[in-house]
Amino acid sequence: MSSNPVAETVASLMPRAKAELTELVAFKSVADFDQFPRSESEAAANWIVAALRAEGFQDVALLDTPDGTQSVYGLLPGPEGAKTVLLYAHYDVQPPLDEAGWDTPPFELTERDGRWFGRGTADCKGGFIMHLLALRALKANGGVPVHVKVIVEGSEEQGTGGLERYAEQHPELLAADTIVIGDAGNFRVGLPTVTSTLRGMTMMRVSVDTLAGNLHSGQFGGAAPDALGALIRVLDSLRAEDGSTTVDGLADGPAWEGLQYDEEQFRKDAKVLDGVSLIGSGTVADRIWARPAVTVLGIDCPPVVGATPSVQSSARALISLRVPPGVDAAEATKLLQAHLEAHTPWGARVRTEQIGQGQPFSADTTSPAYAAMAEAMAVAYPGQEMSYAGQGGSIPLCNTLAALYPRAEILLIGLSEPEAQIHAVNESVSPEELERLSVAEALFLRTYAAG
Numbered sequence: 001m002s003s004n005p006v007a008e009t010v011a012s013l014m015p016r017a018k019a020e021l022t023e024l025v026a027f028k029s030v031a032d033f034d035q036f037p038r039s040e041s042e043a044a045a046n047w048i049v050a051a052l053r054a055e056g057f058q059d060v061a062l063l064d065t066p067d068g069t070q071s072v073y074g075l076l077p078g079p080e081g082a083k084t085v086l087l088y089a090h091y092d093v094q095p096p097l098d099e100a101g102w103d104t105p106p107f108e109l110t111e112r113d114g115r116w117f118g119r120g121t122a123d124c125k126g127g128f129i130m131h132l133l134a135l136r137a138l139k140a141n142g143g144v145p146v147h148v149k150v151i152v153e154g155s156e157e158q159g160t161g162g163l164e165r166y167a168e169q170h171p172e173l174l175a176a177d178t179i180v181i182g183d184a185g186n187f188r189v190g191l192p193t194v195t196s197t198l199r200g201m202t203m204m205r206v207s208v209d210t211l212a213g214n215l216h217s218g219q220f221g222g223a224a225p226d227a228l229g230a231l232i233r234v235l236d237s238l239r240a241e242d243g244s245t246t247v248d249g250l251a252d253g254p255a256w257e258g259l260q261y262d263e264e265q266f267r268k269d270a271k272v273l274d275g276v277s278l279i280g281s282g283t284v285a286d287r288i289w290a291r292p293a294v295t296v297l298g299i300d301c302p303p304v305v306g307a308t309p310s311v312q313s314s315a316r317a318l319i320s321l322r323v324p325p326g327v328d329a330a331e332a333t334k335l336l337q338a339h340l341e342a343h344t345p346w347g348a349r350v351r352t353e354q355i356g357q358g359q360p361f362s363a364d365t366t367s368p369a370y371a372a373m374a375e376a377m378a379v380a381y382p383g384q385e386m387s388y389a390g391q392g393g394s395i396p397l398c399n400t401l402a403a404l405y406p407r408a409e410i411l412l413i414g415l416s417e418p419e420a421q422i423h424a425v426n427e428s429v430s431p432e433e434l435e436r437l438s439v440a441e442a443l444f445l446r447t448y449a450a451g
């Protein structure tokens, strides 16, 4: 890689990148303004505005999104007739959680064991620095050959959907031929990976009522219909013996054809206790990326401490259903609702209420942008081939962009490999990953422009 001028430039820019990421990490830009002052998020946004202006971006603006936060936008015009690429990152971060659980201060970038620790180093302030490095490397080596739009969101972690609504209201603003979402991560450090599918999700509240009020379990138990018992049965009906999700009529997505997730490795990553089996069937990748998965998120029932010998008259649960690519989330929601109603025993009264829904996402990996990224990754990661991974969670913005710009190609890359421990205490970024992915992004823009 050292013989490549773009890679040499990125290497020489790494000290500056570290200094900049240190400044950016110092802003406590958590978009929960009851817990963290809004001024911290505003300062981070202004830092990004200044950084884009310094790079020669035009039309740099703070966009007031409907959720009361601000996204930063800028345009770097390329040669006439060139394609347009949108680069995405977000400057808001997860709260630090348990500050005492951090080995170093969460908002002070600290180098330790070859990694840079601090909240947002990987997710996703480092993602913005990656975009800057890629553009600077191209400028130093013949110029940026595409029109570049940058959007840096201010409330990704809160899931308040501000940028999604704003983009829908201003459909021209983010229009692009290709979109690079810099908020995903390699499957492992050193293994170049594009995330090509995301599962969708639906959340549902289910309530079961059987009696006008609670009854003594000695006097009435055995004949009185127990609402909690009914709820347990209906929740259990959502699983087969091996733990696979079984919603009547809901099919699996197509089998996973990308990167495989080694079962032993998965056990380790998920910290599964000795002697406990994984659930589901098929490969691990099938189970977490290509199949539906129900999880019971909570149950309203009497806590053990203070519980009395009573038959419960009502019970409630919140469940999530991860929806695989290729399945419509609205259709999956209907099937889940019908299943819950059909499987509630004893004529118990059941009510379902949908809380939220996001569609799954699936990229066209045969597109020219994917070919260009594979070529770029092979140079940035010598001896490695680009892999495709899925992601079990959802990024609603992907669906918004895919719906607004059906012809745009969407690539998800980024710094959030497993060791980064995003959303947990002791989040960190690997500087080597930042360097290599910046090289990959620069070479991608160049190869894509030429294609």
Ligand SMILES: [Zn+2]
Pocket: 090, 123, 124, 156, 183
């Ligand atoms: Zn993120």
